[in-house]
Amino acid sequence: MKRSHLSSLGLMAIPAFFAAFCGPPALADSGAPGWMHAAASAPLATYDDKTDAVILYDETIITVQPNGKIHKTERTAIRILRPSGREWGKLRFPYDPESKITNIHAWTIPAQGKDYEVKEKDMTDAGYLQGDLVSELRSKNMDLPAADPGNVIGFEIEQDWHPFIFQDVWDSQTQLPMRESRYTLQLPPSWEYKAVWVNHLDIVPSTSNGVYSWSVSDVPAIRWEPEMPPWQGVAARMVVSLFPPGASNGGFESWAKMGDWYAKLTQGRRDVTPEIHAQVAALTASLGGPLPKMQALARYLQKDIRYVEIGLGIGGVQPHPASFVYSHHFGDCKDKATLLSAMLADTGIDSYYVIINDRRGAVEASTPPAIGAFNHVILAIKLPDGIPDSAVPAFIVHPKLGRLLFFDPTDTMTPFGYLRGDLQSNYGMLVAADGGELVHLPQLPPSKGGIQRTATLTLDPEGTLTGDFLETRTGDSANRQRYALREVTKSEDRIKPIESVVGLSLTSFAFTKASLLNVDDTSQPFGYKYSLIARDYAKSAGNLLLVRPRVVGEDASGLLERKEPRKYPIEMDYPAQYTDAFDIVLPAGYEVDDLPPPVDLDKPFASYHSKTEVKGHTLHYSRTYEVKQLTIPLDQMDDLRKFYRIVAGDERSTAVLKPSSSAAAAPAPVGH
Numbered sequence: 019m020k021r022s023h024l025s026s027l028g029l030m031a032i033p034a035f036f037a038a039f040c041g042p043p044a045l046a047d048s049g050a051p052g053w054m055h056a057a058a059s060a061p062l063a064t065y066d067d068k069t070d071a072v073i074l075y076d077e078t079i080i081t082v083q084p085n086g087k088i089h090k091t092e093r094t095a096i097r098i099l100r101p102s103g104r105e106w107g108k109l110r111f112p113y114d115p116e117s118k119i120t121n122i123h124a125w126t127i128p129a130q131g132k133d134y135e136v137k138e139k140d141m142t143d144a145g146y147l148q149g150d151l152v153s154e155l156r157s158k159n160m161d162l163p164a165a166d167p168g169n170v171i172g173f174e175i176e177q178d179w180h181p182f183i184f185q186d187v188w189d190s191q192t193q194l195p196m197r198e199s200r201y202t203l204q205l206p207p208s209w210e211y212k213a214v215w216v217n218h219l220d221i222v223p224s225t226s227n228g229v230y231s232w233s234v235s236d237v238p239a240i241r242w243e244p245e246m247p248p249w250q251g252v253a254a255r256m257v258v259s260l261f262p263p264g265a266s267n268g269g270f271e272s273w274a275k276m277g278d279w280y281a282k283l284t285q286g287r288r289d290v291t292p293e294i295h296a297q298v299a300a301l302t303a304s305l306g307g308p309l310p311k312m313q314a315l316a317r318y319l320q321k322d323i324r325y326v327e328i329g330l331g332i333g334g335v336q337p338h339p340a341s342f343v344y345s346h347h348f349g350d351c352k353d354k355a356t357l358l359s360a361m362l363a364d365t366g367i368d369s370y371y372v373i374i375n376d377r378r379g380a381v382e383a384s385t386p387p388a389i390g391a392f393n394h395v396i397l398a399i400k401l402p403d404g405i406p407d408s409a410v411p412a413f414i415v416h417p418k419l420g421r422l423l424f425f426d427p428t429d430t431m432t433p434f435g436y437l438r439g440d441l442q443s444n445y446g447m448l449v450a451a452d453g454g455e456l457v458h459l460p461q462l463p464p465s466k467g468g469i470q471r472t473a474t475l476t477l478d479p480e481g482t483l484t485g486d487f488l489e490t491r492t493g494d495s496a497n498r499q500r501y502a503l504r505e506v507t508k509s510e511d512r513i514k515p516i517e518s519v520v521g522l523s524l525t526s527f528a529f530t531k532a533s534l535l536n537v538d539d540t541s542q543p544f545g546y547k548y549s550l551i552a553r554d555y556a557k558s559a560g561n562l563l564l565v566r567p568r569v570v571g572e573d574a575s576g577l578l579e580r581k582e583p584r585k586y587p588i589e590m591d592y593p594a595q596y597t598d599a600f601d602i603v604l605p606a607g608y609e610v611d612d613l614p615p616p617v618d619l620d621k622p623f624a625s626y627h628s629k630t631e632v633k634g635h636t637l638h639y640s641r642t643y644e645v646k647q648l649t650i651p652l653d654q655m656d657d658l659r660k661f662y663r664i665v666a667g668d669e670r671s672t673a674v675l676k677p678s679s680s681a682a683a684a685p686a687p688v689g690h
Contacts, residue, residue: 049133050125050172053077057095058127058170060197069195069239070103071096074170076199078188084206086262088179089120095172096194098165106194107165109173110157112146116180119158124173126164134163153327153334182335183279184260185269187390188232190218191254196237201256203230208263212271214386218254232256244577246586247379247649250391257388270387273447277454283336284371284449288360291341298364308402309409311365316434319358319427324348335389352395354427359397368400372424372457374446378648379589381445383456396441398422398448398457410435411462412442419450424459431497433540436462439494439592443648461593464644467493468594471571479605481556481563487570489516489546490535494592496544503537512537516546523570527552556675563608563675567630567639569600574666578659588650588658590623595644602637609678610637614671621661623647623654628668637673 049055057075065072079091096106107126113119122141126134138158146157162171188201203211205228213232215221223230240253259269270276290298301318302311323343327350337343337352340360349357352371359369375381376394385391401413401421412435413423424437424446432438443461447454468491475485491499499515506512513532520527527550535545556565573596578584604610610632619626628641643665650658 050127050135050170051174053093054095054125054127054170054172057172057198058097062097063197063236065099065195067100068241070100071098071106071194073192073194073196074198075172076196077202078200079202079204080186080258081204082206082209082260086180086184088181088184090177090179091174092176093172093174095170097170098167100167103167104165107162107171108160109162110146110159111173111175112155112157113177114154114156116182117177119175119177121176122158122173123175124160124162124171126162127170127172128164128166129168136160136162183269183389184262185388185390186258186260187388188256188258189253190234190256191237191240193240193242193249195239196234198233198235199237200231200233202232203258204228205230205260210261212259212261212269214257214259216255216257216385217252218256221256241585243584243586245588245590247589248375248377250375251379251382252586257386257390259388270389272454273387273456274453276387276389277447277449280335280371280373280447280449280454281451284356287337287339287356288363289340290360290364291344294340294344294357294360295364297344298361302365307404308365308367309405312362312367312399313434315358315361315365316425316427318361319354320430322347323354323357323427325350325354325428327351328353337395351426351428355395355397358425358427362399367402370398370400370419370422371449372396372398372446372459373449374441374444374459376440378440378442378444379587381456383445383458385445385456387447387454387456392447394426394428396424396426396428396446398424411466412437412460414457414460416448416457422448431500431540436466436493438497439467439590439648442592461648462493464593464595464646467495467592468596469495469571470596471598471600473569473600475569475601476603477556477563477565477605479563479607481554481558481565483552483555483569483602484530484550485602486549487547489548490543491545492543493594495594496540499544500537500540503534513546513548516548520550520570522572523568524550524552524555526554561677562611563605564672565602565637565675566670566672567600567602567614567637568598568628568641568669568671569602569639571596571598572669573626573641573643574669575662578655578662584652584655587652588655590645590648590650593645593648595642597642598640600639601633602639604635604637604675607678608675610673611676612674614668614673617641617664617668619661619664621654621657623650623658624661626661626665626668630671630673641668 074095074097077093081089098104098106111119111122122138124136142159144157144159146155165171190199205211221232223232240249261268301314305311305314324347326348337356338349340357343349343353343357355371362369373392374394374396375392381391400419401410401423410423413421416422423435425434426432426437426441429438441459444459445456446459448457469489471487471489473485473487475483477483502515503512512534516532530549530551532548535547536542556563613630616629617626624646625644630639
């Protein structure tokens with residue numbers, strides 16, 4: 019699913035870091051316009067050495083005509099500060115048949131010398147999106163000349179829109195600092211608008227004769243932090259909905275109205291044809307009970323219907339009929355959800371579209387209704403009575419609809435009844451008969467995913483460790499390994515992921531054998547079974563041996579060990595439970611002199627419990643680490659930092675082995 023044209027094309031031109039251009043365009047002698055020179059000559063603040071460029075001036079003008087046609091003008095001027103900022107001179111301007119570019123120019127104002135101009139004839143034209151996709155979305159591409167430190171680059175673009183939905187988004191904050199940004203809306207008589215700010219206090223516009231203007235200044239950049247929410251979740255922006263008199267395609271006043279619009283868009287798309295009915299019968303006739311039937315239909319959509327997106331016209335948001343998807347055996351997320359919904363209905367099971375962003379944190383409970391906030395479609399399936407909760411943990415209890423199971427038929431790795439981490443504890447719009455509703459998706463218990471490691475090991479007097487490991491992965495931990503291995507065919511390459519994991523914990527080791535378990539069977543835990551030898555694992559200290567009970571696996575993180583204070587919440591990947599149980603047979607002639615203390619941490623976001631003990635002549639280490647909270651707010655950062663430091667200390671801790679009393683009392687061999 020792609021964004022609606024109005025919202026997707028309302029974004030500022032995107033730097034094309036990956037684009038390849040044939041060479042510099044021809045340079046004209048025309049000077050840059052006055053607005054750009056004014057921006058270039060204004061005093062510039064001081065920026066730190068991490069700032070590659072600064073947006074001096076950004077302006078968007080939306081002019082609405084009485085017939086609904088919209089003319090949009092964008093102007094942007096950027097000063098390049100450092101060599102890495104040259105990438106901002108590579109720009110792409112998307113368009114399609116409903117958002118034609120009517121005029122486009124770009125300029126460079128050098129620190130010395132004449133201005134450079136790039137005209138439309140100097141630009142390239144190409145498809146905007148890449149991959150398994152059929153789309154009308156294209157882009158004008160330009161490589162601005164002399165985008166060097168000290169120079170100012172800028173562009174002006176005009177487009178005529180014929181939008182499907184009268185809604186726009188003003189992105190007033192980007193990854194560059196912005197000195198000044200303006201948004202102007204000119205409406206004809208009897209038109210109305212609604213502006214809602216996200217991640218920013220409301221700004222009252224200046225008003226004059228149907229012209230509304232907003233402005234911001236000195237807007238800080240959004241700087242990347244590890245595990246931060248997506249930019250939609252932290253960037254300041256304004257969602258503008260327009261309401262023509264008596265029209266049905268205005269912006270959305272509420273989630274209910276947005277759901278009504280999508281329900282009308284999908285009306286009749288889930289009709290069951292004789293061919294679909296026959297396929298359902300073939301898949302489910304021999305199965306008893308609703309759960310096996312739902313599982314069979316889900317596997318069919320995951321495995322047999324190929325993912326291909328066809329975004330033509332309003333098809334960017336409207337699914338194709340189930341009959342089209344079935345007959346062609348391909349479709350995108352909304353198409354696969356449509357066919358699965360039709361097949362479920364043929365067995366008497368109701369289901370509902372859920373419009374969602376595929377990254378948690380992009381949409382929150384306070385997000386205003388906007389189709390551009392979403393990029394994905396899944397299903398909410400009404401669970402029949404009698405199915406135990408434990409078999410389908412990805413459900414909520416809806417006050418009107420009962421138990422609703424959320425399932426993504428596009429996700430080929432996640433079994434029916436489960437959700438991958440990015441969708442858990444996310445927000446999506448549920449489309450039901452009485453309109454739309456923003457719902458909070460479930461979060462699975464930590465025990466439904468993670469890694470379990472067991473090992474039986476032997477340590478010799480020289481400090482060499484040998485033994486066997488069994489590692490099983492479930493949930494997202496399993497899915498990520500399966501994704502990584504899906505194109506790997508050589509057996510020696512298939513064990514490289516586990517070599518990397520072990521290499522984080524052991525400085526010197528060699529596998530003596532290794533194999534994989536359940537690579538293709540997503541209904542079973544994925545696993546690695548391997549044996550290794552690690553020389554010099556135990557370190558000598560006089561007549562003592564120092565051995566680390568935690569052999570493999572790192573749960574600590576340096577995520578918060580940064581000089582700069584954290585600005586954004588942390589989005590954890592998924593809830594998980596990690597357990598280790600390692601047995602190390604002690605070397606002959608040694609006994610335990612000292613053990614690391616146990617660790618017991620229990621916080622709202624995670625828990626960690628470890629213990630080292632002696633059982634006979636064996637050192638036994640066990641620990642359990644649970645990720646319980648997916649979004650960690652700023653007020654918990656200090657606790658999380660301390661948590662990770664304690665975990666790191668436990669992972670580095672050592673047991674001390676000394677010569678046993680019986681070995682010390684034994685007579686020395688003859689000749690010594």
